[in-house]
Amino acid sequence: MxxxxxxxxxxxxxxxxxxxxxxxxxxxxxxxxxxxxxxxxxxxxxxxxxxxxxxxxxxxxxxxxxxxxxxxxxxxxxxxxxxxxxxxxxxxxxxxxxxxxxxxxxxxxxxxxxxxxxxxxxxxxxxxxxxxxxEPSALPTAVHRHPKRLKRWAAINEMIRQKNQEGNEKTSNSDTNKKRTKRDIDSSIPYSSLSWTDLELILPMEEFNLEASPVPDKVVVELRDRLVEIRKLYGDIYSGKAAKRQVYIVPIFEAVCLMLGDATILVEEDVKGKNVHVHGRFEFVLKRGRKRVSIVVAKRDNIPQGIAQNVAGLEALSDVEGLERTLGIVTNFLEWVFISDDDEKIRWIDDTLKIRGSVPSIESLREIVGMVHGLLVNGT
The missing domain is CATH 3.10.20.90 (Phosphatidylinositol 3-kinase Catalytic Subunit; Chain A, domain 1)
Known part of the structure; x- marks a missing residue:
């Protein structure tokens, strides 16, 4: 031997x-x-x-x-x-x-x-x-999914297991030394609790060549005038919390949907993965026919966490609906990130809304509206 x-x-x-x-x-x-x-x-x-x-x-x-x-x-x-x-x-x-x-x-x-x-x-x-x-009996069955997508899900699930295991080992109160209630290490966690550090190595991202659609002057001017009125009512975008940012952000999505004529805005859409163990909520979803753009409103100073939340949610959406491509936007109004989560790769591009006199400049606003429109119309 x-x-x-x-x-x-x-x-x-x-x-x-x-x-x-x-x-x-x-x-x-x-x-x-x-x-x-x-x-x-x-x-x-x-x-x-x-x-x-x-x-x-x-x-x-x-x-x-x-x-x-x-x-x-x-x-x-x-x-x-x-x-x-x-x-x-x-x-x-x-x-x-x-x-x-x-x-x-x-x-x-x-x-x-x-x-x-x-x-x-x-x-x-x-x-x-x-x-x-x-589970081959589940719909959509993971066995029918692209191997690169399956590999990402396996890596996400393993990271979540480790988080759950670490949580089980921590004490809930250092004074009483009592253990917190243990959870199944394979249980789902909210994607709002994930950071970009958790996902950066698991979900590498490539550059997204997103073309902005042409936007008529009338649309941009009317949108800028509305944002001027919003500032008078609510104050500067630089102060306040998420609710104020949403007041500024929603008119941009409304302008895009009105341009298209056949698009709608869904509010607070919940998604829970089956094969990938994450769940949570998108603040808004732009819907046009079968195409969706899922939106996360990020904290003012933490766009990376918003990206993590959005991409994890897009993976869950791909899982439950059997989609080869899911589209997302992360924004705090001033910063914008556009994401295409495909079976083979994840792509992204970012842009910044330039402010002139406490409101966005016409050309910068035209660029952002055009990119949102382009993502919803093309998204390739």
Whole structure:
């Protein structure tokens, strides 16, 4: 027998761990060694564990990035991976009765390489660990979604698990040292509680080439005159809270919808993801036919948090409605961020409303109205 070093990963959990074991031992012995290595994570009967070779269809070992994209098919309780074309790949299950060095497993001449993952560990759902998963019976089914979208959802869910786990470990009162009520680590959280720091690495964003639509002079002049009257009634935009910002922002959306003639404004639209564990509310949604633009009114000095809230909400909207593209706007009236959340990538572009004499300049206002219009009409 020869001692070999196997790098293992629990599907749906961040990180990997190493197990050293003789290759002449049975896979059942490896199962015990894995449970002993992760006693706080793997609970329940060891016989309920499932081990799979972490090899792709072309016989290459997965690396850390590849493992992060693996999900569980809950109907079959097996790990699956989708390539960039949406093709599904399964993995070879290891037989507990056979030797580790069996030709179906690692063979006698196995040598580990740098950066390789060798064993995928699947823990049953009630054994104390959550996994990134999908339910083929759900509509829309995650199995039909783009692999890059699924990878983002898995990463978001893992980040949320860690947040929930950290919350469970904190005390609610340092004086009484009483534990707060524990929550399921896989429970959904409001996307308003997320920061851009939480999502920046999970949801990288590219530049969005959004063209502003032409806006008639009459529309811009009437809108500016209205904003002048709003300032007389409510005071400067620089003071006050979210409610005042909304008073300034809504006329811009109204102007766009009136230009189109067939667009409407929805107020306080709730969205809760099924496969991605976030929920919350958009302050406004511009709706024209089947196209929607979901809007977050950001805090005056925290546009990044508004972006995090909007993008998380767009991912949830894509989840529940089966959309390949969702569109969003984040604004505090002075700053504007336009977002296109597509299956393959997320794009964004920002602009600033220039103020002249305490109200927006005509040309700056024309640009913002044109970009909102362009997003609702084109959004490509």
């Amino acid at each position: 020869v001692e070999i070093s196997l790098e293992c990963a629990i599907v749906g959990q961040a990180g990997t761990f190493n197990v050293k074991i003789d290759n002449g031992k049975k896979v059942s012995v490896l199962m015990n060694a894995i449970k002993e290595k992760k006693p706080d994570t793997i609970k329940g009967d060891v016989k309920d564990l499932q081990l799979f070779l972490a090899k792709t269809a072309n016989d290459a070992w997965l690396d850390g990035t590849g493992v992060e994209a693996v999900m569980i098919d809950e109907a079959a309780a097996v790990p699956v991976l989708f390539d960039d074309h949406g093709n599904r790949q399964g993995f070879v299950k290891m037989n507990p009765l056979l030797w580790i060095k069996n030709d179906q497993h690692f063979r006698a001449n196995f040598q580990p390489g740098e950066g390789q993952i060798h064993v995928l560990v699947v823990v049953p759902g009630d054994a104390g660990v959550g996994v990134a998963s999908f």
